[in-house]
Amino acid sequence: MINQNLIQWIQNQISQGYTPEQVYTYLTQQGYQANDVQETINYVMQSSQQQPITQEQETTPQEQNKPYKKPINFKLIAIITVIFIVVIGLIFAALQIIESSNISKEEEEKEDRINHVDPDRLKKLKDIDDGKTTNEPKDNSMNKTS
Numbered sequence: 001m002i003n004q005n006l007i008q009w010i011q012n013q014i015s016q017g018y019t020p021e022q023v024y025t026y027l028t029q030q031g032y033q034a035n036d037v038q039e040t041i042n043y044v045m046q047s048s049q050q051q052p053i054t055q056e057q058e059t060t061p062q063e064q065n066k067p068y069k070k071p072i073n074f075k076l077i078a079i080i081t082v083i084f085i086v087v088i089g090l091i092f093a094a095l096q097i098i099e100s101s102n103i104s105k106e107e108e109e110k111e112d113r114i115n116h117v118d119p120d121r122l123k124k125l126k127d128i129d130d131g132k133t134t135n136e137p138k139d140n141s142m143n144k145t146s
Contacts, residue, residue: 003032003040010044020045 006027013023020041027037 001036001039003036003042005035006032006040007044010041011048012047014044 010023014020024034024037024041028034
């Protein structure tokens, strides 16, 4: 017999995403007669043009306690993966740019040190190459004749 008191409750539960089998299992566990629950659910399902349940479709308490698993959104996972790869690539490129600018700064400093030579020292080096000066101190006493 259709239970008028349960019609609205069953419609509400089904609209919230519960399956007719889950509603049936819950109500029978709460002490409602299985035939009354099945007829009421079938009435609600027919009025909303959904498939009524049969005795074979009843769920066990173990099935009812299984959590509902949402389907995996592969499109979202693909988008996140692409974004992750792009970010990693940008970080790598930035590190390469920073490293190359550090190397060029070091090369510039090295070149400046090579190009910047003390003029007095450069003159001494040229004089040594030309043989004009020696490393020995000049001793005027040896050049004097007695």
